[in-house]
Amino acid sequence: MSEATLRVFRGDSNSGQTVDYPVPVAPGMVVLDALHYVQGHLVPDLAVRWNCKAGKCGSCSAEVNGRPRLTCKTRMDDLPQDQPITVLPMKSFPRIKDLVTDVSWNYRVNRKIPAFEPRPGTNWKISQLDVDRVQEFRKCIECFLCQNVCHVLREHDMKEQFAGPRFFVRVAGLDMHPLDGRNRAALLKNELGLGLCNITKCCTEVCPEEIHITDNAIIPLKERVVDEFYDPLTMLFRKIRGK
Template identity: 75%
Template sequence: MADATATLRVFRGDAETGKAVDYEVPLTPGMVVLDAIHSIQANQSPDLAVRWNCKAAKCGSCSAEVNGRPKLMCKTRMDSLPPDQPITVFPIKTFPVIKDLVTDVSWNYEVNKKIPAFKPKPNAEWKMYQRDVDRGQEFRKCIECFLCQNVCHVLRDHDKKQDFGGPRFFVRTAALEMHPLDSRNRIPLLREQLGIGYCNITKCCTEVCPEDIHITDNAIIPLKERVVDQFYDPLTMIVRKIFPAK
């Protein structure tokens, strides 16, 4: 036990050139992948670039692809990975690599700006009940690790960054749209600028969410249904014409 080690195969390099480098790391009980990366930094390669903050799965900084699966490194136990082969630790693929495990995620912050902020109804009484905030609270658990953005094939394989917002921002929009006191309508935005129609609900975002947010079932599909209400369902469109929303 005392001299048990694991081999990490870590991507070193930038967007142009790079290679996977093997590091031998001593194992300790309960060790997570981020601990192993820190051990490499401290003892073997001080300039190994990695983003991290809380080390407790609360800030969403240390996203990477461990053995090909999008993960938070701080939450991925070394003893959950097969010990017989090197553990690959690569940067998330959808965003350009800056160096080693650090990627440029600034695109996400730009998308975020497209979404109009919360605007309370005029003369709101500021009474809200738990049943009315439950849905929003699930979405607001999001720690912006961008693993959902990373795994989403619309961004990952088809690079629709111009036309598509990605799961993270459907979750944010859902929180705003389902806020009991919000007065804005972001459904046209969802259909057009955020391109919700590109999503084909294949649920990889939900599978990788470290906060266990049911992104597809609770955020995206309900939003798609709201888009149908406003744009594709003649019945609800007529009802809306006759009884305009308050």
């Protein structure tokens, strides 16, 4: 069995540094297994979030060799093992301890988004085509990796003005539900700060569920906001009606 070096951030909200740990590498091992090895044999208080270990719950997000990943889906044999494998916490969220960050902001943003509301008089018949269309957005596992890499959040920390890609995906999943009757355009424009996204597609690149966040969620939502608020005819119409 070969051995690798795991270089893990250890520390809390105030300070910290990386520490190297030797780990034996078994076939098919993932980075989360290596972290569990460290926890179980070397440092029992190493703080790591995880649940399903199968890429379905989105708990074990971290930055592995500089790339935001689910550690349960990052195989050790895909990483160069002649140098240490660096595992750092997500940068965009406040650190709590080691690899665990405070992601509670995401839950506060989610509260702003009104839930599904069926159109009056719906008969609950839906075509599979309509289900397939919206499926992509609803498979989001809330790993928050897209939030972590979005430069509006990561570099500019505009958490008060901007909801981030995860929540545009959520709004898309609701808005494109074939029976949903709500209009969330004003919310997107005013409260979720959709306009701040300048479609650099960083979010799409890191999505473990391969959701085309920018192309399929954000851009259509931007178009919706434009139609609603900036369409010249509608604007003229509004002016005439005094609204």
